[in-house]
Amino acid sequence: MTQCGRCHEKEAVTFFDTMHGKVSRLGDAAAAKCYDCHGTHNILPPIDLASTLSRGHVVETCGKCHEGAHRRFAGYLTHATHHDPDKYPALYYTYWGMTSLLVGVFSFFGIHTLLWLPRAFTQYKERREHAKTMRTSGGTSRLCPNRRRVRHLRLRPLRPFRHSPPRGLPGIPRASP
Ligand code: HEC
Ligand code: HEC
Ligand code: HEC
Numbered sequence: 293m294t295q296c297g298r299c300h301e302k303e304a305v306t307f308f309d310t311m312h313g314k315v316s317r318l319g320d321a322a323a324a325k326c327y328d329c330h331g332t333h334n335i336l337p338p339i340d341l342a343s344t345l346s347r348g349h350v351v352e353t354c355g356k357c358h359e360g361a362h363r364r365f366a367g368y369l370t371h372a373t374h375h376d377p378d379k380y381p382a383l384y385y386t387y388w389g390m391t392s393l394l395v396g397v398f399s400f401f402g403i404h405t406l407l408w409l410p411r412a413f414t415q416y417k418e419r420r421e422h423a424k425t426m427r428t429s430g431g432t433s434r435l436c437p438n439r440r441r442v443r444h445l446r447l448r449p450l451r452p453f454r455h456s457p458p459r460g461l462p463g464i465p466r467a468s469p
Contacts, residue, residue: 311323328357331343338350350366374387
């Protein structure tokens with residue numbers, strides 16, 4: 293593998309990304325090496341009909357180790373990589389499409405959240421100011437005091453709205469407590 297890789301650097305790199313490459317690197321002699329697929333003295337480009345990897349021979353080549361290998365199994369791309377738009381356009385464009393989508397979505401929401409922060413902070417300050425003026429002027433700072441919230445929780449499932457009709461809507465008289 294290192295012998296072939298001296299000259300076929302790109303193929304060696306992609307090979308080590310695959311199961312065959314990783315398993316070989318871990319020392320498993322059974323996993324396919326360059327020559328198990330490409331042959332030794334009969335190395336030919338895979339498009340050559342006489343190559344061990346040509347359409348006519350590839351199933352048999354994989355079948356040496358993968359019993360029951362068939363046409364579709366042999367379609368597995370040993371050197372597939374998403375860095376080569378000419379040889380593997382589908383992988384390349386899928387990879388960059390999905391990556392841009394991911395980066396785009398996260399940047400959009402990241403920026404959105406950052407821009408929203410000052411506004412949330414202003415609202416928080418306003419609410420605190422409001423509570424302070426209400427307290428100093430003797431009123432209550434909340435629309436609904438705690439006591440009433442608890443009561444509301446208790447009653448809500450049984451008799452919704454009985455003790456607090458919608459307020460401020462025209463034509464609906466306020467219920468007497
Ligand atoms: C001394 C350098 C060198 C070594 C070592 C070497 N090759 Fe090659 N190989 C070449 C050259 C040069 C070509 C022809 C380049 C071309 O046609 O793109 C070639 C062509 C090939 C081809 C056909 C590719 C094509 O596009 O035509 C395959 C497959 C191949 N080599 C596999 C191997 C394997 C497997 C090994 C290890 C057993 C190996 N080579 C070792 C230099 C080397
Ligand atoms: C020299 C024997 C050998 C040859 C030839 C061989 N393989 Fe393998 N292959 C292995 C071994 C060993 C494993 C690892 C099995 C394991 O450990 O689970 C493997 C694993 C695989 C896997 C599983 C990868 C994964 O991610 O799970 C695929 C797919 C595969 N081979 C496809 C092929 C194809 C396609 C060919 C023919 C082009 C081929 N193999 C030729 C021995 C071979
Ligand atoms: C599991 C089988 C398998 C193994 C192992 C394997 N290859 Fe390949 N190789 C292929 C197949 C199938 C193709 C053609 C399809 C492709 O390019 O993905 C190919 C294509 C190539 C090509 C380009 C041929 C061309 O015409 O474009 C080179 C060069 C090559 N391999 C070298 C290597 C080297 C070097 C190694 C070891 C580091 C190796 N291969 C390991 C199956 C294998």
